[in-house]
Each structure stands twice: as C-alpha cells, then as structure tokens.
Amino acid sequence: MALGLDEILDSSGFVPHGVCLLWRPDILALHVASDMLIGLSYFSIPVALVYFVMRRRDVDFGWMALLFALFIIACGSTHFLMVWTLWNPDYVLEGLVKAVTAFASLGTAAALWWLMPRLLTLPSPKQLEATNRALEQEIAIRRQMEMRYSSFFNNLAESLFIVQVLPDGEFAFEAINPALARSTGLDPEGLRDRRVTDALGPEVAESIIPRYTACRDGGESIDYEETLLLPIGLRVFHTMLVPVKDAAGRVVQILGSSRDVTERKRLQAEVLQTSKLATLGTLAAGMAHEMSQPLNVIRLWTENMLSRLRDNLLEPQRAERSLTLVIEQTDRMAKLIDHVRSFGRRDGGGMQAFTPAHCVQNAVDLVRHQYALEDIEIIESATSAQMPVTGRPLELEQVILNLFSNARDAIIALRATGGEAGHIMVAVSDESDGQNVAIQVTDDGGGIDPSVLPQIFDPFFTTKEVGKGSGLGLSIGYGIIDGMGGRIDARNVDLEGGRHGVRFTITLPSQPVSSSDRELSHA
Numbered sequence: 001m002a003l004g005l006d007e008i009l010d011s012s013g014f015v016p017h018g019v020c021l022l023w024r025p026d027i028l029a030l031h032v033a034s035d036m037l038i039g040l041s042y043f044s045i046p047v048a049l050v051y052f053v054m055r056r057r058d059v060d061f062g063w064m065a066l067l068f069a070l071f072i073i074a075c076g077s078t079h080f081l082m083v084w085t086l087w088n089p090d091y092v093l094e095g096l097v098k099a100v101t102a103f104a105s106l107g108t109a110a111a112l113w114w115l116m117p118r119l120l121t122l123p124s125p126k127q128l129e130a131t132n133r134a135l136e137q138e139i140a141i142r143r144q145m146e147m148r149y150s151s152f153f154n155n156l157a158e159s160l161f162i163v164q165v166l167p168d169g170e171f172a173f174e175a176i177n178p179a180l181a182r183s184t185g186l187d188p189e190g191l192r193d194r195r196v197t198d199a200l201g202p203e204v205a206e207s208i209i210p211r212y213t214a215c216r217d218g219g220e221s222i223d224y225e226e227t228l229l230l231p232i233g234l235r236v237f238h239t240m241l242v243p244v245k246d247a248a249g250r251v252v253q254i255l256g257s258s259r260d261v262t263e264r265k266r267l268q269a270e271v272l273q274t275s276k277l278a279t280l281g282t283l284a285a286g287m288a289h290e291m292s293q294p295l296n297v298i299r300l301w302t303e304n305m306l307s308r309l310r311d312n313l314l315e316p317q318r319a320e321r322s323l324t325l326v327i328e329q330t331d332r333m334a335k336l337i338d339h340v341r342s343f344g345r346r347d348g349g350g351m352q353a354f355t356p357a358h359c360v361q362n363a364v365d366l367v368r369h370q371y372a373l374e375d376i377e378i379i380e381s382a383t384s385a386q387m388p389v390t391g392r393p394l395e396l397e398q399v400i401l402n403l404f405s406n407a408r409d410a411i412i413a414l415r416a417t418g419g420e421a422g423h424i425m426v427a428v429s430d431e432s433d434g435q436n437v438a439i440q441v442t443d444d445g446g447g448i449d450p451s452v453l454p455q456i457f458d459p460f461f462t463t464k465e466v467g468k469g470s471g472l473g474l475s476i477g478y479g480i481i482d483g484m485g486g487r488i489d490a491r492n493v494d495l496e497g498g499r500h501g502v503r504f505t506i507t508l509p510s511q512p513v514s515s516s517d518r519e520l521s522h523a
C-alpha cells in the first residue's frame, strides 16, 4: 500500500533518537560530527566519479561508475538522516532512504560481480606499459625501414612510381621518384594523389590506362614498351608493372619501374639500317646483272624496230608486240628499283599482317641471279603456306637475306678447301597446329662447328676474316624474329650424298602480336 507524504513524515508516537542517547551533549556531538563527515565525504565521491567519467569518455564501464555514484549518494543520505532523526523521529523516511540505498547497493554489487570476468581481463598499467614499450620499438623499426625504403625510392637511378587503385577502379598517382621526374620532366607534387587522366592529360592517359587495367585485372606483373609524348618530348620507355594485393587478393596498388630506352631504340634502328645497307652493298653485283638483262632485251627489240622502220618494213602488229615487251621489261626494272629503294629506306614501315612466303620469294628473287653467277642454286620447295604473320615484311626479308648470304659464304669457304657445295634449300610451311608458320633455310656449306653453335646469335660473333663479317647479321635477325613473337634456331644437318650443312628454322606465330609489347626484345 502506497504511503502518502503526510504519513511518511508522520512522527507522532515516536521519540527522537537523541532520547536514547539521554541528550548527552558529548555523545550527540560525536554522532553528529561523525555522520556529517561521513555524509559529506560520501557526497563528494560521486562528484569525483562523475568528473572522472566526463573527462575520460574513452573509459569503458562508465555506467558502472555512475551506478557507484548513485549508491554512494544513497549511503551518504542515510548518514544525514541519522543526524536528522537525533532530534526528529522521521523513522519512516529514514527507513525508505535505507531501502533505496539497499536496492542501489544490491544493483551495484550484482553489476560488479557480473562485470568481474571482464574487469579481470583489463590490462594492468604494467601490462600497458610493456605493450607501449613494444609498440614504440616496433614504430622505431618501422620508421627505420621506411627511411631505408624511401631512400631507395628517392635515390635509385631507376625511375619508379606508385599508382593507387581507387575503390571505383580508377587509378591515381601516389608518388613518383626523382629519377622518374628527371627522365619525364613531370612534377612529383603536381602528380600526387591525382587521377591519371587529370595528371597527364587524356592523350597520354589513353595509352597507359589500358596497361594499368591489364595489371589490375590480371593480378600479375607485366612489362611493355611505350612511346609517350611528355613535357620533355617524345620518349620510348620500357615499363614494368607489379600489382600489390590486399589480404582479400584485390589489387590495391601498382608499383612501376620505367627505363628510358629512346636512345637504345635509336641506336638499334641505326644498326639495322647500317646492316641493311651492307646487305644492299653485297647485292649490288647481282642487281646490276638483274637490271642488265631487261636493258639488253629492250635494246635488242628497239634496235630491231628501228631498222625495220628505216627499211619501211615495220608492220603495226609487230610494233605493238615489240613496244609491249619493252613496257614489260621496264616494269620489271621499275619493280626491282622500287624494291631496293624501299628495302634501303630508314623507316621499315609499320607493323602489319603479311604472308611470309611472299617475303621469302622477294628475297630469293633479289639474289637468285647473283648466286647463279657463282654456281649456287636456290631451290624452293613448293609451298601452300598462307597463314599471315605480324611484323615488318622488309625486316623479315632482311633476316632471310642474311641467312642466304651466310649460306653463300659457307659454300664458298667449303669450296675453297676442296669441298663440293652449291645448294640453298628454302621452304615455307604452315605448321599443322594452325598456330605457326615455319621458314627453313638449309645449305650444304659444311655446317657450323658445334663448339661455336651456341654463340652464333651473339652480337659481333663472327668466324669470318676482318672486314668480311661484322657478326651482327644473326643477332639482328634474332631481334627481329623475337620482335614478331617468333623464334629462330640453327642446327647442323646431314644431307644426301654425304654432304653436311646448316638448317635455320624460323617459327612465327600466325596470331597478331602487339607491336609495342614485342619490340622491346630487339635489344
């Protein structure tokens, strides 16, 4: 039954507590002083607790401190009421306050025991101190490592960059090192945290974003060659990208290194050009012969027409036949001149799809007469090869011409030692797997000494006398074939009639290859 305020405060019938103490002033004073002091202290503790909870909002179990505060306030209140009841017998009120205190104490005690397992796991200040020390040490080690790596990053001569893969899948530059800044003319600060398109402009971004995308999606390192228009001009770079993955295997960063190969490419082109001109030089005699034939034919027919004209014997039909023949012969010469001109051109033209058999035929046509003069026969196997390959046809022709000239040199050298030789066999075929085209050039020039066979593709390796061979032919050829995604190898073969020779086999993939990916192997 609920008590009204009047009934709570109804003290009629009770005597104040002081009566029990016989109103002795000394005992009264002792009780009053003690209870007042206890009550005041109890009231100050919650203030401290609340102050603590307010200041240390990070501390867990703040609600527990507040519960404690409530319980202590209730305890304090009982002491103030004990002073009150010395003179005023409000024992019902006192009992109620004690009951509130009892509930608050019970709640606090229960909460405390409930929390105990968790409180026991709280690290002690000593443990925290030890953990802090360990963390500080780790931070120091990490700082040292960071300094070491950033010193690598900043001082390496290799151009390095870090690209972030953003959550939307786009790319932003995280950092580029000073070497890259020097070799590209880009400003590291201007690139930091900027999306690739914003930082480099749409044109450059268009050529590099597909590479970053390939590295991100493939999750594997890739390397390629790229030509970029940069603040310092048009440069060629050999770039390698390495993906960095997070714990879930997602590519979150791409580490890149770039090497400026502009100068190397220029020198390569120079060497290729020199070698081409040297090949043309060795072909000059054969070409002169090739040209003299149609010239002779033209001269014979025109002389014949002239004398008939003078004798009034030239019938229109005969004149037409003669002139058509003259045109055919001039066409043949024009074709030859055109071919030599384009072969000697510095720019080998762009990468394109073409049938290698056609190339081989051109090379054969170019040397057949000259070699015939030296009693060397070029034997072509009938071919049905039709699959196209990707590359520069004139470069492949250059490779074949060098194989022919090596074969010719070997044949002449063998003859000089009394051996019999004089055949170069050429065959082009589509491989049965439908993936590759094979070109074989075989000679009966005696073969290559097995001890030097592994070196013949090395630059400047030659067994020819000084002034006869530069030793670059096969190494340039190797680069060209590699650039087309193919391979070239050589082996000694035994031929009919107890003859020996070398067979060079060029295998070219019939799928198109990206020029920029492959050209770097021209080194």
Ligand SMILES: Nc1ncnc2c1ncn2[C@@H]1O[C@H](COP(=O)(O)OP(=O)(O)OP(=O)(O)O)[C@@H](O)[C@H]1O
Pocket (backbone or CB within 6 Å): 402, 406, 407, 410, 443, 445, 447, 448, 456, 457, 461, 462, 463, 464, 468, 469, 470, 471, 472, 473, 474, 475, 502
């Ligand atoms: N068909 C072949 N028969 C025998 N030896 C060969 C044959 N082809 C190449 N070689 C050997 O390989 C070497 C390297 O050939 P490569 O074409 O690279 O250079 P080279 O012919 O000596 O000089 P270059 O071609 O630059 O004028 C030759 O010197 C020769 O010893």
Ligand SMILES: [Mg+2]
Pocket (backbone or CB within 6 Å): 402, 405, 406, 469, 473, 474
């Ligand atoms: Mg050679």
